[in-house]
Structure formats: C-alpha cells, structure tokens
Amino acid sequence: MxxxxxxxxxxxxxxxxxxxxxxxxxxxxxxxxxxxxxxxxxxxxxxxxxxxxxxxxxxxxxxxxxxEQDDLQMIFRFPVRVILIPSILIGQFPRKIMASSIYNALKEIGFTHVFEVENTVDMVIEAGRQIMLENKERPVISSFCPAIVRLIQVKFPSLVDNILKVNPPIDMSAMYYREKLKMSGIPAENIGLFYATPCAAKIAAVKSPVGEIESAIDGVINMDLLYNRILNYLQRKYTETTPPETDDLLSSRGILWSTTRGEAIHSAGRALAIDGIQNVNEFLENIENEKLDKIDFLELRACDESCAGGILMSGNRFLTVERLKNRSDEYRAREDDKIRKVQDGYLDITEHGFLGNIEPRPIEKLDEDISAALKKVERKRRMMCYLPGFDCGGCGAPDCQTLAEDIVTGNGQISQCIFLQQQMIKQNLLSQSQAVKITGDIWGKERLEKNCNKIGAENENN
Ligand code: SF4
Ligand code: SF4
The missing domain is CATH 3.30.70.20 (Alpha-Beta Plaits)
Structure with missing residues (x-):
C-alpha cells in the first residue's frame, strides 16, 4: 500500500x-x-x-x-485533452438524448477523449472490500464526498481514523486513463486530464487533495458551464441514435455510485446512507457521543440527493436520479458477467487504490497547549454566563457560543454583544460612541444611518 x-x-x-x-x-x-x-x-x-x-x-x-472556475481555454495547452465526466452529467438530459450526443458535444467543445469516472467503480469496490477486511474499526465512513471528509477533519476529528482510505472513482479514473493513454504510445506531457465537477468541494479536493501529494487531474471545469455548452450543441446539431463506444468497465453499479445509496448497497454488514450536510452533522454528533453503534458502513454525502444535488448541477436532481436508475437498469439487462473485470493491466489497485494519512484539523481546539486549552474552556463557560443566549447574530457571529469561542481565542470581544453593550454603558465600562463604533465595525457605518435606500433594504425585496 x-x-x-x-x-x-x-x-x-x-x-x-x-x-x-x-x-x-x-x-x-x-x-x-x-x-x-x-x-x-x-x-x-x-x-x-x-x-x-x-x-x-x-x-x-x-x-x-x-x-472558482478554471478557464476552459487552458485545456488547449495539451494536444490530448480528456474530460472525465461523472454519469450525473448525462443524467441531467432527457432520456431521449443518447449519451453519444453528449460525448459529441464535449468533443466539439474541444476535448479529444471522454471518460466516465464511474468506469473504475468496480476497482473502488474491490479496494474498499480489502480495507474492510483488514480494518476492524467501525463504522467505516466513505471518503467519496470531499466536503464530508473535511467536515470530519475539522468538526469530528475523533472519527478521522474511520474514514475509508480508498481513492474515489475520480482519482482512480484519472490514474487509470492516463496510464491507458501512455501505454497506447502518447507521451505523458501531451495528456491533459480535466474533471467536470458538480460541486465546489470537488474543485477544492482537486486543488488540495486529502491523503494525496497531488491530484492526477490537471484542471476542473464547472458542470454548469458544460451543461449550457452541451445544450447549445443539442439545439444546433442532429442528435445520435446509437449509444457511445464507452470503455467496457462501466457497470450498472458504477452508473448509480454517485446517487444516494449507490455506495452503501455494496457494503457488507449494516450500511446506512445519509445525504444533506445538516443530516450528516446531526448523525455524526450521535456517533461521536456513542449514541449509535453496530453500524458497519456509512455513506455520507453533503448534498441532498448526493451529487445530483450539487450546486453546479443545472438539471432537476430528482429527475437526474430517475434517469440514472433507468440507464443503470439498461446496463444491468445486458451485463452477462456477474463479476466484473476489476483489473485490466492499466492500474494496480495495490499501488494506486489507497489514500495516505488523513489528519484531524480540529476547529474546536482552543489552544495547542493542553493546560492553556483547559483554562480557555473554563473562560468560555464563564463567558456564557454573561452572554444572553439569544443567538441573534447581532455580534457578527452565528451564535453566542461562537462569540464566546472567538473571545477566548482572541478573535472577538464581549462588547460585540449588542445586549451586553447596554449593560457596559450603564456601568461606565463603555461609552456610547465606543459602542456605536464597535457595532459600525461589524455592520458597516452606513447600515446604522437613516437611509431608506440602504443596500440590504433594497435587495431583500428583489
Ligand atoms: S456553508 Fe459556506 S462557509 Fe460554511 S462550510 Fe459550507 S461552504 Fe464553507
Ligand atoms: S448577501 Fe449573501 S454572502 Fe452576503 S451575508 Fe447575505 S447570504 Fe451571506
């Protein structure tokens, strides 16, 4: 490994x-x-x-x-330009549009090769199965959604060791396809690999990968940009009636991988699938507080309906999932081999299938030094005796707990609280003009002036 x-x-x-x-x-x-x-x-x-x-x-x-958006023109730095697409890109278009039309549209945009990232899902399943056998830590948490991996690093650091250290299909496919092109005689420096992303977390993961030195991907193209260009192509050009020549690794399992339960159904034991970041947050709190046990595998996705609900997706997420299910059924009907070929000589899972260490990055640690941290915990507790607990946001922080944390870490002051300001003024601890300045620093001076056309008042009603 x-x-x-x-x-x-x-x-x-x-x-x-x-x-x-x-x-x-x-x-x-x-x-x-x-x-x-x-x-x-x-x-x-x-x-x-x-x-x-x-x-x-x-x-x-x-x-x-x-x-953030990489410039589409950057793809032309490479003579061979591969677009790695998740199957949800195809799922956004009505079923009567053959995948081959979408492949052709991507080629007109400038890509020389199209490769669906779910081609390598069976390799991912195999690598995951190996880890689940070796590692007895439970629950194992999927590493597929980069926002969830980061959420665990910063908010649930005690669960970092539970993350499944398997490369997700996007990275596995990038390595696989680069190798395949190299073995066909194309020099490595001529190959550019680009990923069509449905969300911001995947852009961030390509630019600063978790558990990897560097990504195998050269650039990221936002899915909404591609969607509009493909739509434009479909409106102008004759659309295909035959399916595309895809790599023979794409399976019915792969097509559903990025949908909710797409991963969980392949896990042995008790496996749960949870989507939506607030649901995940709540669930992980229960796991951390040991209120839930005897779960073998957790598929956690930040977006509602998983990748189909990504912020860069243009199609309706429910229809996208339905179309992917139909496409998966079509594949299943013609899959004669029940056990798919997971290795075909281009990629060695043992070498490339696994992630390295994933470090915790706790945000709630108040100090590196344990005794200083304990003092700050106590100070934060005392601070909460003064703050009103309304969580009104008037201090410029989301709630009173967060303001208390900001204060003890030197990033805030108690006089930011608009209720305590009044008390402090009464006790001559703060002057009226100091209070006005503090509030102005948070909300902007013009926000405190009488002006019927001020920025928030206008835009809120638009
Ligand atoms: S809501 Fe926005 S600021 Fe907060 S973690 Fe998500 S992306 Fe970051
Ligand atoms: S305008 Fe948008 S970015 Fe600014 S505070 Fe409101 S929601 Fe946040």
Whole structure:
C-alpha cells in the first residue's frame, strides 16, 4: 500500500464577492461549521473552518458567493485533452438524448477523449472490500464526498481514523486513463486530464487533495458551464441514435455510485446512507457521543440527493436520479458477467487504490497547549454566563457560543454583544460612541444611518 503525505493547506473554491454582499447573514445561519462572520457589513469566510459544502452559496439571496472556475481555454495547452465526466452529467438530459450526443458535444467543445469516472467503480469496490477486511474499526465512513471528509477533519476529528482510505472513482479514473493513454504510445506531457465537477468541494479536493501529494487531474471545469455548452450543441446539431463506444468497465453499479445509496448497497454488514450536510452533522454528533453503534458502513454525502444535488448541477436532481436508475437498469439487462473485470493491466489497485494519512484539523481546539486549552474552556463557560443566549447574530457571529469561542481565542470581544453593550454603558465600562463604533465595525457605518435606500433594504425585496 502506497503511503502519501497530505497537502497542508485547504484550498477553497468559494469566495464572497464583497461588492455584492449585503450582510444579510443568511449564509452565516446555515453554515455547518460556523465558518462565517460579518465584518464591516460583509460576510467573511474563515478558511480553517470552511469545508466547501456550498450551503452558503445556496442560501445567498443576491448570488454574492462565487465558485472558482478554471478557464476552459487552458485545456488547449495539451494536444490530448480528456474530460472525465461523472454519469450525473448525462443524467441531467432527457432520456431521449443518447449519451453519444453528449460525448459529441464535449468533443466539439474541444476535448479529444471522454471518460466516465464511474468506469473504475468496480476497482473502488474491490479496494474498499480489502480495507474492510483488514480494518476492524467501525463504522467505516466513505471518503467519496470531499466536503464530508473535511467536515470530519475539522468538526469530528475523533472519527478521522474511520474514514475509508480508498481513492474515489475520480482519482482512480484519472490514474487509470492516463496510464491507458501512455501505454497506447502518447507521451505523458501531451495528456491533459480535466474533471467536470458538480460541486465546489470537488474543485477544492482537486486543488488540495486529502491523503494525496497531488491530484492526477490537471484542471476542473464547472458542470454548469458544460451543461449550457452541451445544450447549445443539442439545439444546433442532429442528435445520435446509437449509444457511445464507452470503455467496457462501466457497470450498472458504477452508473448509480454517485446517487444516494449507490455506495452503501455494496457494503457488507449494516450500511446506512445519509445525504444533506445538516443530516450528516446531526448523525455524526450521535456517533461521536456513542449514541449509535453496530453500524458497519456509512455513506455520507453533503448534498441532498448526493451529487445530483450539487450546486453546479443545472438539471432537476430528482429527475437526474430517475434517469440514472433507468440507464443503470439498461446496463444491468445486458451485463452477462456477474463479476466484473476489476483489473485490466492499466492500474494496480495495490499501488494506486489507497489514500495516505488523513489528519484531524480540529476547529474546536482552543489552544495547542493542553493546560492553556483547559483554562480557555473554563473562560468560555464563564463567558456564557454573561452572554444572553439569544443567538441573534447581532455580534457578527452565528451564535453566542461562537462569540464566546472567538473571545477566548482572541478573535472577538464581549462588547460585540449588542445586549451586553447596554449593560457596559450603564456601568461606565463603555461609552456610547465606543459602542456605536464597535457595532459600525461589524455592520458597516452606513447600515446604522437613516437611509431608506440602504443596500440590504433594497435587495431583500428583489
Ligand atoms: S461552504 Fe459550507 S462550510 Fe464553507 S462557509 Fe459556506 S456553508 Fe460554511
Ligand atoms: S448577501 Fe447575505 S447570504 Fe449573501 S454572502 Fe452576503 S451575508 Fe451571506
């Protein structure tokens, strides 16, 4: 088994566009890791807490949160340009559109080869089976969804060792296909591999992989961009009536892999599938508090309906899942071999199938030094005796607990609390003008002035 080192810093694919942000706090309220604060009337994302789940993106009423996008033109740096697509890309289009039409559209965009990442799912299943046999730690938690892996690293660090250290199909396919092209005589430097991503977490995972030194992928193309280009092609061109010549590794199992239960149904023992980051959060809290046991495998996905609900998906997620089920049934009907060929000489699972160490990155650790951390826990507890517990967000943090944590870690002050400010003014601990300045630093000075056209008032009603 190969040992790989982990890249130190998290790359993030989501960013607040300050010129559009109205400071409405919708994003702050939904963030599962409490990564958002309001400063100077704008949302800011704390890099060490964000897991790129995309909840803030979905909640923003004025589209002020942007997803990073690699320039499509970069693909032309390579003579051989491979687009690795998840099957959900095809599932977004009506069933009458043959997959071959979508392959052709991608070739018109500029790719020379199209490869569905689920081609290597049977290799992933085999590698997972080997680990489950060797490792007795339970529950084993899937490493498929990068937002969930990061969530565990930052919020549930005691569960890091439970993560299944198997390369997901995207990485397995990138390594497999590169090797296959090299063995056909194409020089390695001529091959560019690009991934069509349905979400921000996968962009972040390609740019700073967990458990790998570097990704086998050269760039990421956002799925919404490809969807619009494919739609444009389909409206202009004759559409195919025969299926594409796909690699013979694609199976009925593979097609459903990225849908909810796509992974769990292949696990031995008691396996559960949970989608939606808030559901996952709640479930992991129960696991951590040992309220749940005797579970062998957990498939956890950040998005509702798994990848079909990714923030860069344009198609309706429920219809996408239905179409994938139909496509999988068609494949199953013509699969004569019940046991698929999992190795065909291009990729050695023992060498490339496994992830290296995944480090915990706890956000709730108040200090590196244990005795200092214990003192801060006590200080935080005392701080909560003063804070009102309304979780109103007026301090620019999502709740009173978070403000207390910010205070003891030197990132906040008690006078940020708009209720305690009044007490402090009464006790001459704070002047009126100091209180106005503190509140202005959080919400922006213009927010406190009388102005019927101020930014939030207008945009909220649009
Ligand atoms: S992407 Fe998720 S974790 Fe990051 S700031 Fe947005 S809601 Fe929070
Ligand atoms: S406008 Fe509101 S939801 Fe959007 S980024 Fe700013 S504070 Fe967050």
């Amino acid at each position: 190969q040992t790989k080192k982990q890249t130190r810093d998290f790359h993030h694919a989501l960013a607040v566009q300050a010129d559009l942000c109205t400071g409405c706090t919708h994003c702050m309220a939904v963030c599962p890791t409490r990564a958002i604060r309001i400063r100077n009337g704008k949302a800011i994302i704390l890099a060490n807490r964000c897991v790129d789940c995309g909840e803030c993106y979905k909640a923003c009423p004025v589209s002020a949160i942007a997803v």
